[in-house]
Amino acid sequence: MTVIPQAPGPDFVFTPPPSWGAPTGFDPRKGHVVDPAWPPPPDGWQFWTLPVVSPATRLGNGLNKVGKLRIVFGVLAALFLVSRLTGLFGGGPSTGVGSCWEESNGTKSAVVDCSDSAARYKVIAEEPDPSQCPANSDSYLDSKEDGDARYKCLVPVG
């Protein structure tokens, strides 16, 4: 008579010997009884094993499977997008009000960090017409070529 040991834990699954004609899902815990006509199990047979199914995650509608890697990728992509939108990481210095610019070479000027020694001008306002710049602004930056319809009103740094 075959004696089946207790399951070591709820996560274990019953594994009948191949010589038993046990139906799929046979599990003594569900009241399934061993056929006394079945041959004895092989010596040392492990009746209880941990399932080989690894947990997976998928969308609730059941259409797509989403693995852990994809979720991690999604989170990273979302963080990257947010960082680009907010300029927290790698967005470069602002070119709006408060930004600092180096001395113009006559045709081009570049934005620099305000603590940079090359900083010569600071933007104090952005106006559609240079004549509307504040009185203390003695120069302006024309960035129309770059699609910005406004002029950046400047004051010297320091």
Place this chain on the structure above:
Amino acid sequence: MSPVVGGTGDDGRDGLVLLLWGWRSLLTVLGVGEFHCPRCQADRSYELVRPRRWFTFFFIPVIPLKWGETFVQCSTCKAGFNEGILSTPTNKQFSYMIALGARAMYAKAVAAGLGHSEQMIDLAVARIVPFVDDAYNEANLIADVEAFKGHELLEYLGPLAPSMELNGRESLLSGLVAFAYTAGDPSPVLGQVISDAAAALQLTAAHLAGIVATVGASQGRDTT
């Protein structure tokens, strides 16, 4: 004002930014297997899943929120069921259980002394075959008589009762009663096998008496 020409251009933050967010459930698959789907009315594969709400950003799940209750989902019809559905036997499991129960019942009846005649053994085999397969024969029955010795009928019929309709249990017991009464009134030992079978199938003594009377009437006997 002295004009300064040029600039590095737009920083990309002055336009309208469209943000899409929302919530949706992700299902974590805890296990798979086969179950009897009440909706499909058939054995189907299933997934044991646990849902979890996620905050999504541009349709990408970003922040995990509350866990839901674990449930069983049919892989075919996608219907969800309480985890308790897994205790219901599949058709294959039920066929196995009923075959085992029938074999145990008739093996006990034969062992009770009725099966010493070749004719009765053949009759017992004929009653078992519908539950098993055509390959079941006299030798199998003799082997079963030995195999089921020392085992109680309750062990094999008991698990059947909760998942078997009343008329199914009546039919199973009626077969045994008809078999037992073939050669006249059964011996006390065989009568005990019938009583044990009735009790294991959760049929009362009164119910058993009714079955005996019905079977007796169909056989043209007076069982009163």
